Amino acid sequence: ATPTALLVGTGRGAQLGVLIKGPEVLESTRKVDTIVLDKTGTVTTGRMSLVHVVPADGTGADEALRLAATLENASEHPIAAAIAAGATDLDMVLGTVTHFANTPGRGVTGCVEGRRVLAGRASWLAGEGLAVPPELASAVDEAEAAGRTAVTVGWDGSARAVLVVSDTLKPTSAQAISQFRKLGLTPILLTGDNTRAAQAVAAPLKITDVIAEVLPEEKVAVITRLQGEGRVVAMVGDGVNDAAALAQADLGLSMGTGTDAAIEASDLTLVRGDLRSAADAIRLARRTLSTIK
Ligand code: ADP
Ligand code: MG
Numbered sequence: 381a382t383p384t385a386l387l388v389g390t391g392r393g394a395q396l397g398v399l400i401k402g403p404e405v406l407e408s409t410r411k412v413d414t415i416v417l418d419k420t421g422t423v424t425t426g427r428m429s430l431v432h433v434v435p436a437d438g439t440g441a442d443e444a445l446r447l448a449a450t451l452e453n454a455s456e457h458p459i460a461a462a463i464a465a466g467a468t469d470l471d472m473v474l475g476t477v478t479h480f481a482n483t484p485g486r487g488v489t490g491c492v493e494g495r496r497v498l499a500g501r502a503s504w505l506a507g508e509g510l511a512v513p514p515e516l517a518s519a520v521d522e523a524e525a526a527g528r529t530a531v532t533v534g535w536d537g538s539a540r541a542v543l544v545v546s547d548t549l550k551p552t553s554a555q556a557i558s559q560f561r562k563l564g565l566t567p568i569l570l571t572g573d574n575t576r577a578a579q580a581v582a583a584p585l586k587i588t589d590v591i592a593e594v595l596p597e598e599k600v601a602v603i604t605r606l607q608g609e610g611r612v613v614a615m616v617g618d619g620v621n622d623a624a625a626l627a628q629a630d631l632g633l634s635m636g637t638g639t640d641a642a643i644e645a646s647d648l649t650l651v652r653g654d655l656r657s658a659a660d661a662i663r664l665a666r667r668t669l670s671t672i673k
Pocket of ligand 1: 418419420452455457459460484485486487488499500501529530531570571572573574594595596619621
């Protein structure tokens with residue numbers, strides 16, 4: 381992603397690893413009292429890894445992984461990268477996918493080896509008419525209880541396996557969040573992922589406000605609701621699904637490591653994808669607003 385064409389960096393901001401769209405951004409930067417943080421790719425590395433595969437009775441784990449990985453190869457989601465890497469690490473040869481379609485916040489589908497394969501939330505597969513056998517429902521439950529993300533894969537009318545992926549906190553997230561608190565900001569974790577995976581990320585950061593299982597199109601409404609409570613809201617995100625919420629927030633911050641859509645929708649870009657530079661930028665704005673105006 382190349383944010384530079386769009387953005388005007390102020391000298392000091394650039395030094396801090398922050399690109400600011402224009403001087404008017406500093407006013408809202410100074411006033412924010414709430415900071416909404418997207419989970420995957422913002423607070424966590426977004427480099428997920430495949431932990432294990434739980435096949436349904438009668439399904440081969442390898443076949444399920446190969447079909448899912450072939451399908452996910454066409455997706456840009458961090459979950460997709462984990463699944464594709466998990467397969468290639470096992471020297472699997474991935475085929476081609478046709479009729480690929482992404483349903484944001486739910487999953488992906490496409491035609492692989494003559495089958496219509498789906499991978500995503502179990503509830504989404506069920507809504508698409510696939511039966512979810514009890515051993516897979518428990519695998520989903522177990523993975524989520526452990527703070528992980530479960531991707532259910534299925535074809536021919538039935539869910540066939542659960543692929544368990546996990547994400548890790550960025551080493552800088554804890555520091556950044558304690559700096560936000562020192563600046564008087566209330567941190568809120570916002571994610572499309574399951575509640576328990578969200579809490580597993582929030583707990584070590586001592587974040588108590590967690591809004592999980594939010595569909596991409598609902599993220600904007602969360603920001604609007606917080607603004608309705610009289611809060612001045614900063615939102616930090618990296619994904620295509622964060623763009624509308626970033627635009628709605630009083631201050632939208634994107635990760636320089638994130639998608640172009642997020643960068644374009646934001647007021648300020650954290651060049652290195654380091655959340656601590658958001659705290660630095662807010663501190664800088666509060667300190668120097670008068671000298672810049
Ligand atoms: P976040 O808000 O954390 O960035 P998303 O809104 O992108 O999360 O995704 C929410 C959920 O939708 C994921 O946790 C996953 O269950 C499902 N999902 C989204 N994209 C995919 C995909 N490419 N493959 C499998 N599952 C997906
Ligand atoms: Mg994200």
